[in-house]
Amino acid sequence: MHLFDAYTIFKWQMPNFYRKPGLAYQKLAQHRHRDIFDRVWTGDYDDRYISAWDGRVSKLVVQAVDEIYDNNVTSTHRRTFIRNISPLFMRLANWPFNHIDYTKTGNPTSEDYPLLCLKWFIASCLITMVISSPTGVAEGTSRNGGMYDLVPYVYHGYPKVARNVREMDRTSGYAVSQTNPIAERVLRPRYLCFLREHGEPAMIMNVEEWITQYKRERDLSYIFVAYTAEQFQSTEDLMVLHQIADAAARNAGATAYWVGCSCMPDPSELTQDVYRICDIIRGAQSLIIAVSRPPNDMQGINTTDLMLQQWGQRIWTFPEVLLAPAGKEIKVYTRGSDFMQPIIVAKNQFAAKVWKNDAHIARQLIDHYEGNLILSQLELVTLALECLHKRQTTQYLPGDHSYALMGLLRVRPQIDPTDSAFQAFARLSLANGSDQLLERLICVNPKNPNQPWHCMEDAFESKLWDILPLDVGIAGIAEDDSIILDGCRAANVRWKSFAPVAYTRRDSWKRMIARTMLRLGGVVFLIAIVLLLFPLTMIVGVVLLVYSIILMALSPWLLRLIYLGKLWEQQCWFFGKYMEIDAIERQIFGGRMGRMKWTPAASPLSRHHRNEHGECIGDDPTSDPMVADMVQRGKTAGPGEQRIFTLVDTGNMTATLFQAERPPVCFLMAGAEGGMRRIIGCSYDWSTATFYRETVLRIETKFEDSMKRISRVKIGFKRKQHPFDVIDQVGEAYGQQVE
Template sequence: MAAPNAPYAGFYQGPAPGIANAAYNTPPRKDEVQVIANPHEQDTITAAQHGTPEPKGYLHLLDPYTVFKWQFPNFYRKPGLGYEKLAKHRHVDVFEREWIGDYDDRYISAYDGKISKLVVQAVDDIYDNTTNSTWRRTFVRNIAPLYLRLANWPFNHVDYSRNGGNPTSEDWPLIFVKWFFASVAISFVIGTPRGAETPVRNNGFYDPFPYRYIGYPKTARNVLELDSPRGHALGETNPVSERILRPRYLCFLRQPGEPCLIMKVEDWIAQYKAESRLSYIMVAYTAEQFKSNEDLAVLHQIADAAARNAGVLAYWVSCSCMPDQEHLQEDVYRICDVIRGAHSLAIAVGRPWNDMQGITTTELMLQQWGNRIWTFPEVLLAPAGKDIKVYTRGSDLMSPVAVPKNQFAVQVWKDDAQIARQLVDHYEGNLILSQLELMTLALECLHKRNTTQWLRGDHSYALMGLLRIRPKIDPTDTAFQAFARLSLANGSDQLLERLICVLPKTPDQPWHSMDDAYHSKLWEIYPQDTSIAGIGHDNTIILDGCRAANVRWKSFMPIAYTRIFSWKRMAAQSILHVSGYVFWASIILMGVGSIAVGAPLFVYSLVLMGLSPYLLRLMYLGKFWGTQGLLFGFEGYMDIDTVERQIFGARLGRMRWTTMASPLSRHHKNEHGECVPDDPTSDTVTRALVERCKYARPGEQRVFTLVDTGNMTATLFLATRPPVCFILAGAEGGMQRGIGCSYDWTTATLYRETVLRFETPIQDKTFRVPRVKIGFDRPLHPVGGLGEVGEAKGGRVE
């Protein structure tokens, strides 16, 4: 196995968990989790099993790989990987400051709005043992005041989950020993104590996300937002294609045995003055079964017989009724209008010319026909209430197989019959779907079917035929852009606004999939004051009206909070604040000979010294009535006791795991029927996942923890990169959906990394952001060993 600084052609090849490798500094762990035989079995792990040791903190300064820098955090570890330097990139921040440099991981600072190198605090196992990231890592620091940590130290071995959090008889001996040493230590740091209270930031709001997208969209809702608005007429931001009321050409019947007459419909009407009698059938087929000239001749024989059996004057078949190359592209995507105006639908099937699967029966031929993308809307749009006639090559053309339209799904579309039947019922008029349901179900069915690609947006153009408003075909569209323009044109149900709030079930889930990791349907997600302002040039959308909160990854910081007034707390504060002065005054008095005055004061100060841990706990402990809203993140997992100690100095039951904010959240019902959060790693499968993700490669998902001090919760989640902000864009199930986004500063694009669920009051504590450019899937920039590619460089343009 190569050393961590070797180039990997874009991918990092790290060691598997438990494999010793000196180059990676990852010795096998004795507590390596063994995956259980039944992956769905869940066991409750005791605190001793899933608790994490106290982070080493500043002891990491002794590590040989810890590096110093001037800005905070002053100590960090360099990444083992770096991005290849393919070009210099430019960024303009919200204050119009320019930055030019190499591609690297950056975030937007909530403090000054600049893009800064991303530094992520990581648990000790990750900081010490892995070099598999492209971002810098730093160690977890305890930011509680020293004297507060000393005051809580005598109790930090008490298991809070036992005995209601109160010490037991087994705990008291060690508490007394630690109390003595804590009292002595406090006397050296409490001389002139300052309050542990922290000033409120942002009037109690979460840190803002100082971002604004200032580029042009490819497609906008308003013509004024285009790069050359004067060159566009009103309504041309997303031009709509006109419907055709009748086909351009039809194949008109002649005497039996004679070939049809292919003629322009307008010319036929002008010649025969018989517009009211014009009726035709549509003959559908697939090129897999009818391809050669001989095949097409047989196809016309079938079509002729089908038209005579239906008692109409003409038939339409795509191989002969779209001869104009000038209008060919438009006609291909308007076949939906042809079927809407047809008398009935006839399907011609035959054995494929290159059959390797033994497709010899009408049933199999019909199923192959139904597996093509363009045949799907032909059945849906076929005239309601009429059977679909199936003609098989080589069979009796006077006795076709009649398939009722409402039975077509169960007989032909067997792989997705349940969904397809709902669409058939909608067009039959006996089960009307909303437009959102129609687009969602139809898109799911279309993407399960095969096609020979004509344009990249073919799936969306096939869907377009099912809807009333259809944008004009743009050959430069990607599949996503075609779908996005279609959604804009039919935007009353805010399909894209809902789709961006979906959390994919798997990392490789395509953008068009509606599968949600929270098992919600698209119509159950409600956009919150957000709307699509435009479609980007690089498979992105431009959202407006969102609320956002910045995530601080480099460290925790003190939190402002409010508590109810207490005379006991006020008295303890007054007594303790003067204790230092009393102690030094007694020393001075006894030193100058005033023992009668100094001795009592000295005894008094010793009593206060012994009571100092209690008085400090009395001053600063207790329940919070309100806390400053901030989002902190760190890579890896720590139990909730450890997390709370790092921020507040002790585990006092103020923080809890979220119950339903992430697919990794866990909870149970207690004896009172209440929902109680569990440690996510109480699930052995999740615990094994936490261990495995420590060695993730670029492009693979890792485990992160988000700490929300606004509601005093922690959430374990999976993401490929650390999300630098959360954008509130929708609501579902009584909670807000927050899109966790990484930031590609080279294109000013936010990319969805995860979606978490937040309690609704977070809306009242977050700032709105202007236009944001969001993408679904961030491209993986080529990666190599840091020693090979070197660190990224850049600078501000003055």
């Protein structure tokens, strides 16, 4: 009936009828896309996907139930109404039973029989007119050897950082021989404050010159003085800081001390010196902390404990404690107190005393550097990154958090001021291996849709080390906070309509008899009519006529007998939409046959229960009021808001409810966890040839071989929302193929 709606538009390509979106993206620029066959498309920004049929970048059309199709004002993509693609004779065969609610009684009741008989009679007559003998059309046609539709994608661009030097852009800032330049470690500080006689200020001197002049390399020992500029700012504050450092060095029996305000005097080396402080800490005899009440204190920071806690909130102070010499206590000097009696804090108690907000996590890191509890590199990076992002900093470069983390790791890339925070972290991860951290991170399903990339909280409650990459690897880091991932298995999602599903069933003598009877029914009827015309054969004609009428009456039952039952193998399809599982089955197979099931644990919205036999049974997710409320809110969601979708997987005959901002146009299999495979649902930004993670689902391992691998794919963590407006003001997006 939607064909007669005033807003339904006709076009030649499938689907032939659709409705325009209510919103459109603003036309800020013309964009270009080059597909796998080197065809170039240019045009305005809009929602598109890569067609599995011809590899073109095509407009995204999503089939929707009536309620959503009629309310199209909040979408930026086209919508079409749902079509039943099952054979007409199968719909007729199942039509008499459609009004029966099997979930309540399991069988027809006395109230159902009158209508059932009437519909049965009508269906019997129509089936005879529609079909004379059933054919294989009900099973559909196999494609791709039964595998999921492939994703015809190729990335033509350059990475910002590549693993292999030959893939780097020769016009970039780095030499071709430096795909990810590594910074050299320093064996000792370049400058130190050397002690002189009591009462005289320390002498700031180049260490190499000091060794050459005094020939005392063996006697060189120094302490590291940790402080924060929040507490020591003015010239007077820094003089007091030097007094504390001088006293602390003499108490420790050291020759010199290192303090940041005086030991980095060369402006040309300042940037590199800041990020090499970790090497200076590692070479120090001990660590001392100087604290003071901050100038213009409005928070009542007037005790040593509070001053120390403020010091511990800064990002650069965190690695200073972790890298302090193992087994040695940390001495805390407070401005205005007796410098001969500093407060002593055991390093293994520092987290509980100072880092109260994340003490349990920070203590694990301290134990690691103390040698009491050795973490894997993956655990180290994950826990340290979590702690660093909870701390405050005055940003010098966008990648400061990653540069602070860099000091904790063995290999350190050179600082690149053009790096974003993510790019700095990605280059650090590439340089250190980090147990394929990025490959694992992209497989995380964010617990909060707006959580930043560095937050590793998973909606499935799994840890990063629980996810195992599946023969995939990072080939490079792209310019726009995305990665180039190689080796993924991929499957396209069909949103515009359902398609006939090919399947294999085991034959039986009942099906063979039913098939023979139906195939002979039309022929017998014609023979009966002919025989009735002659007196000598009238009796035989009457018998055959009665036989054909009986077959006509039994045709719905015979058809169901032939096509009902369990399926052994099915054509693998990913269909996308949202509707009830019984309605999905009717649209694909022509009736409710109990083949489709809800997945028990494929999505954070999946639900299940234990039956009386101890078996795990998937439930309708909307049986949970919280999920049902999400479904209702999703019906009116606009761009940038979470919507509810259903992924129909005919390979496993399951349906999975999930949440995402945009319809995922493909799924990339990249990881394994908990005995299942993780597939990343991605939308496609054709203007940059980038797939963006919209959701992550879980699928059974046996379907890994049902997806074909694709070459390098550019994938991002979070897609930015393009500016949009009402379509009547912006107008539809237009484009054309130019090559």
